[in-house]
Amino acid sequence: MYTKNKFIKYLSSSSITIILLVIAVSLQNCVNLDEDPTKSQLAPGKFSSLEDFNLGVTGVYGKLRTAAQWTTFNVFGWAGDDITTHKALNKAPFREYDQMNVAGDNPRSLSNWKDVYSMIRAVNAVIESAQGLEVADKDGYNTLLGESHFIRGTLFLHMSRIHGRIPLPLTSTPDFDIKLATQIEVYEQIEADLLLAESLLPVIYPDVLPGAPRPNKGSAEAMLSRLYMNWAGFPVKDNSKYTDAANISKKVIDNHAAHGFELLSDLNDLWKVENRFNEESVWTIAYNNPAGLGNRKYGILGYPSDVQGGWSEVFAEVRFFEDFPEGPRKEATYRTDLDWKNFKDQVQPIFAKVAGPIGDLPSQWSTDRNDFYMRYAEVLLNYAEASGRAGTNSTDAWEALNKIRRRAAGNPFNTPDPSVDITSGDLAELAFTERKWEFAGEFLRYNDLVRMEKVAEALSNEARTPLDTNIPIANPVLGSLSSDNYYAPIPQIEIELNPNLGN
DSSP states (O other): OGGGOGGGGSTTOOHHHHHHHHHHTTOOSOOOTTSOGGGOOSSOSOOOSHHHHHHHHHHHHHHHHHHHTSGGGGGGGGGSSSEEOOSSTTOHHHHHHHTTOOOTTOHHHHHHHHHHHHHHHHHHHHHHHHTTOOOSOHHHHHHHHHHHHHHHHHHHHHHHHHHSSOOOOOSSSOOTTOOOOOHHHHHHHHHHHHHHHHHHSOSSOTTOOSSOSSOOHHHHHHHHHHHHHHHHSTTTOOTHHHHHHHHHHHHHHHTHHHHTOOOOSOHHHHTSGGGSSOTTEEEEEOOBGGGTBOBOSSGGGGSOTTSTTOOOOOEEOHHHHHHSOOSHHHHHHBOTTSOGGGOSSOOOOOBHHHHOSTTTSTTOSSBOOOEEEEEHHHHHHHHHHHHHHHTOOOHHHHHHHHHHHHHHTTSOTTSOOTTTOOOSSOHHHHHHHHHHHHTTTTTOHHHHHHHTTOHHHHHSHHHHSOSSTTSOOSSOOOSOOSGGGSSOOOOHHHHHHOGGGGO
């Protein structure tokens, strides 16, 4: 069976493998939506075997790793009140997001757009090439088809969280006149992809390392919970989706052991390179630095230039750090061992989640760190918040919240603790606030602010002013904080090539 091949145990096992995979599906590095179709058939013809199908799917992962290795992949996260970038240097594209002043010609927006839509076109080509394939191993075929739809749905969701309304190409052939879908159409397409993935994927993907580097049924359900949380919030505000989010999250929770999902006992361990494959990730993007397939978002990118030869790219916001509750979770989130107030380059706290725990990523800019695209902790908090907003404050929903609170306090997450646990109050808002601290520095905060329309409340310069009046805001907000500025504009060059994308 194809799943017994050793190479799928570790997605990026060698540069030769990736090169062969990319050639196999004829993938181009950057693809515009208006390119010449005679030069952009991503997977001509039909697959002749399950091995070809697997090769095509794995080739998409090669493109995903290439795109996701840069902070550009998470460019929308710079707008959160937890993260900031350097006040000068070559960080202007990130500063535009940080300052809510994103221009249509932002090069990071354009690069991410090209990379992600190239992947979507590649997935479409794989799906097309697998149509009509007759194989004896129907389960293997369904797994690969489900995986393909999972990737496409997740990528559409990724882009929608950045730009709101987006085009939805569903074939490998370019549509030069493709229009923007409505927001509901976007969500419905993501839902259709992820529901199909849920129906086809196995309970757990055979022969892969922990953390679902290839997704399973629970991965698809977890991603659906993220979709429904967005759908219930701004701009659609369909409150019925909170019930859907709660139900699908509970489904993951009830079967988490079968899917290989669990919280890590110690948050300090989560960010160590040695634990880059772990059960808390419900979908992992894998890297292999010794093979030249490194992750370039961590290590020295999280330090200022006068510390560890830092590249001054990702810093923690001072006010957010000052407000962060003291305790083990803060110690695991930030490098509190560093005297950041005496940095000469830029006076900002350092994320342990980015720079690495003490001694873990010294002087490295390309690392073995994997990306935990979504953590089981988010599933638990989705369940708690969605239950609260749907008006179903069950004991299980409170327990989901309390698991996160116990671990944050450094306690066993499965053991009730009256000094930490809460069982009354506004469950939804308590869970929303818990997300603020749990996912600090993971480029997720801004999306939460958007869906709950709390951007102005959190991002105003007054709200971000450090309590220590000797420290200025690194990058004060310059743009509007109103809802018509929540999403980044579609790259202007894409609109010029296809005016339908500007409507």
